[in-house]
Amino acid sequence: MNHKKQIIEKIDDYLFDLMSNKERQLFEAEIEKSKELAKAVELQKIEHRTMELLAQEELQKNLNEWKKEKLEPLTSSRNEVKLSSIKNSSTIRKRIFQFSIAAIVLLLIGLFFGNQWVQQNYNSQVLAEYLFQTSVDRSRSEGVSSTNFPPVFQPVISAMIEKEYEKAIRLLNAINVSSYQEVSQLLQAECYFKLQDYNESISLCKNIIATAEDDNNREKAEWYLTLNYFVLEQKSEAKQLLEKITQNKNHAFFPHGKELENQLESFWGRLAN
């Protein structure tokens, strides 16, 4: 290694702080003695400063790179938050929408079947038919009332039990006994009710109510008439007559009238009617 290179390396050691204190002191003494060495040190200081500035330039480049890194997590996390919140909110909205649809469908199904059920069980016609069945048919099929009829009505009662109502009407028309007229008309009103000829049934009931001498027959006719009105949804007439029955505890159809009234007053009865 030549002398010049040795000097350069020594000055580097001095400028880079790589000398011991003793070496430094000796070298500084040398610099003071030699103008040439002092000049070489100054020149090398400028070289070193150039290298420092080069390192600073490098640092500036690095800082610009690090700035991107500094901003990246912010933007990416913001984006992630944004995306995840969008995703979450859209998922939640989607779920809510699905639940709403499902709830609406269930509600509609519920309403449909509920309405079906209410209509099947609580509408006026159904109630009337049900009560007709419980108040008249049962006693007829059980033969409770049949014993109360004179023998001439036995074929009629049998036909009615067999649900041959037209036949029963024909048989009733054939009975031409004035004393049996009220009973005959009552049975005909029953038959017409069963044949769903409610107007004919109403007309017969009205006639009995107006002309009946037997209170039992009149009360029976009133009950039949009430049920006919309900079936035809002539509600004001029906309610008026029902009120008459339920206000009279001695009325033969008081318990049935009360039952009908309770059914109509119930939630489902109100809903259906």
Added chain:
Amino acid sequence: MDLNKAFFNGDSRSINKALKTLYLDIVINAKVNELSRAYNLKNKEPDDILQEAVIILFDAIQRKKFRGESNIKTYLIGICRNLIRDSVKKKEILKFQEHFQEGTEKIKVPEYDHFKELEKTEEENLRDTTLLSIINKMDEKCRKALTLYYYEKIKMTKLAEQLQLKNDNQAKKVIYRCRKKLRIIIQSNPSLIQLLNPQS
């Protein structure tokens, strides 16, 4: 990370790592933002201030103006405060929190005058401007080699490794050649000659 150890005893990689740690430090960034708001900084971004401050800190370490006497983070925040105060009109300055919390420690932001010594003289400014123009004329290979030489000091093995050269000798040759070129440019520059011979 021991920042002082990295800055004063480390190689180029650990110095770079330490600088990056400082630049990305959450407390420092938050404090620079707070300072910028408190001083109504308008013409610069807080990040510009921090970048400038990191370079000043690095320069202070290079010029041995800072030798790790105080907490390096506090020192950097102090530089930032100095830069911000220089960038704004005094009447616009708002009330500012003189302390900041780091962990359990409450640290006072250093006073403005503390950094006067970091300012360059006119002569130094002229020298650096001239040298920067010289740097721009250097080829990329020499720039890289000299930067690494500066960081690695005289450790040629590391230099050869980073410059992807075969051995120490090749690294030495590259450095020698680049320094020779640089010396020629410096010696041909009148203002730098003036610095070398102030009496002429």
